[in-house]
Amino acid sequence: MEKGEIKKNLIAIVGNDGLLTDTLMRDHTSFRVGGAADFLVLPETPEQLTAVLAFCRKSGEPFYLMGNGSNLLVRDGGYRGIMIKTRAMDAISVKGTQLSIEAGAMLRKAAAVALDHHLSGMAFASGIPGSVGGAVVMNAGAYGGEMQDIVESIEVVTERGEYKKIPGNACHFGYRKSIIQENPWTILRINLGLSPGDYNTIKSEMDDFNRRRREKQPLDMPSAGSTFRRPEGFFAGKLVQDAGFKGYRVGGAQVSEKHSGFVVNAGGATAEDILTLIKTIQDGVKKQFGVELKTEVIVIGEV
Ligand SMILES: Cc1cc2nc3c(=O)[nH]c(=O)nc-3n(C[C@H](O)[C@H](O)[C@H](O)COP(=O)(O)OP(=O)(O)OC[C@H]3O[C@@H](n4cnc5c(N)ncnc54)[C@H](O)[C@@H]3O)c2cc1C
Structure with a gap:
């Protein structure tokens, strides 16, 4: 469907104030990274949300539903399609x-x-x-x-x-x-x-x-909380620290000095910096301790 047509349909459901276009996802996620989403819809009620979902499914447009974006890493290329954020639906x-x-x-x-x-x-x-x-x-x-x-x-x-x-x-x-x-x-x-x-x-x-x-916890720095899931029998933060990654940096991404289980945006990080750092940690921990660290953070969007 053409962009203008999508916009018209979404505004009919959520009104002008409930729709943002080409909006940077770094302004909507706790990691403060991520490129632009074509559309960001902010339904205010469960009825509006249901109607937005019905439109997305009927039109075949790609969509993704997010809450507060505190466990999400959106890549630097942003999101092609309709991002739905539930934050305004809060009774x-x-x-x-x-x-x-x-x-x-x-x-x-x-x-x-x-x-x-x-x-x-x-x-x-x-x-x-x-x-x-x-x-x-x-x-x-x-x-x-x-x-x-x-x-x-x-x-x-x-x-x-x-x-x-x-x-x-x-x-x-x-x-x-x-x-x-x-x-x-x-x-x-x-x-x-x-x-x-x-x-x-x-x-x-x-x-x-x-x-x-x-x-x-490093609450003064943008992050998505614990970066890794807790591997059985271990603590992710301790493995990261014991592997020598405390404070380790890739570009603007850093393993927190305060808590090694948190990768933080230490200033100007790109999603690529964060993903490269995550991969480096995963490889290092696997090599030293034979443990596979899986991410708790959910990664979406375009490179
Ligand atoms: C500083 C910091 C501290 C944190 N501490 C903790 C902690 O102590 N414990 C903990 O468990 N987590 C923690 N987190 C991680 C995060 O806050 C939680 O995972 C939180 O529950 C994610 O909620 P959200 O609304 O931000 O979800 P999002 O990150 O927006 O989305 C997470 C997933 O839920 C889906 N989703 C969201 N809403 C809906 C919906 N209505 N219907 C269907 N799917 C939906 C999304 O599609 C996505 O897959 C922390 C994060 C930060 C930044």
């Missing part, structure tokens, strides 16, 4: 001990709402800079908690445009994985089951986790 409602959350709401915001309602179970997630949808896809976790502990159900739209409600125990959660990684489905809404708690206890738990995070 949260509370019923008793249940939170019903639109997929683009930030974990930080959901954790703050839970705290306001004296609900415990989300402290582990309060410092993870992702959307709740992205966190379910990745089964994000920290400090002994994971999304699978609190997901009661998710509401998704399938590749055929059908609506499905999936109970948490059928989401195939595992270490940084979920049923969404096995199927071309989109999460519209997440229902979390929390427990009644004491405001001050929950607040001090959150403060403690966030203090530990600030002490250990």
Whole structure:
């Protein structure tokens, strides 16, 4: 379909303010790298998102759905097609001990709402800079908690445009994985089951986790969090450090001096710098310790 025609169709769904064209993905990802996407759509409701997906599928245009871009590395050539970002779709409602959350709401915001309602179970997630949808896809976790502990159900739209409600125990959660990684489905809404708690206890738990995070992680530098998945029986950061890569640089990409499990953008990095550094680390760790490091970060886009 011609670009002007795509634009007209998308504006009909999300309005002028909900569509950006030729926009740099470095402005939409936590790594602060990545070339331009032809279109970036920002639906504000699950209905708008469903309509955008239906248009993409019907027109055959390539599309990619992202949350807050905190686990994504977009290559320097950008993305040819329609990038859909859920961040503006962020309503949260509370019923008793249940939170019903639109997929683009930030974990930080959901954790703050839970705290306001004296609900415990989300402290582990309060410092993870992702959307709740992205966190379910990745089964994000920290400090002994994971999304699978609190997901009661998710509401998704399938590749055929059908609506499905999936109970948490059928989401195939595992270490940084979920049923969404096995199927071309989109999460519209997440229902979390929390427990009644004491405001001050929950607040001090959150403060403690966030203090530990600030002490250990290079939060002052752009990154996508842990670059590598935890290999069985090892810690990725320790392997990277023991292989001598702490502080190692390729162009503007660097292994953090503070935490070797994080590759950071130390200033002006390109996606190519980051990918070259990742490959160098993988080769070095394999050669020295015989362990294959797999990336947790998801790589998309054109070279
Ligand atoms: C400083 C820092 C610290 C971090 N700490 C942690 C941590 O402690 N623990 C942890 O687990 N992670 C951590 N991360 C990684 C990241 O924040 C999580 O993986 C997060 O859950 C990703 O959410 P997102 O919305 O940014 O997803 P994105 O990066 O935008 O997307 C991730 C994947 O989810 C898919 N996706 C997103 N939304 C939807 C949806 N609604 N429906 C279907 N698919 C969707 C995307 O297509 C993509 O495949 C950290 C990252 C940073 C930058």
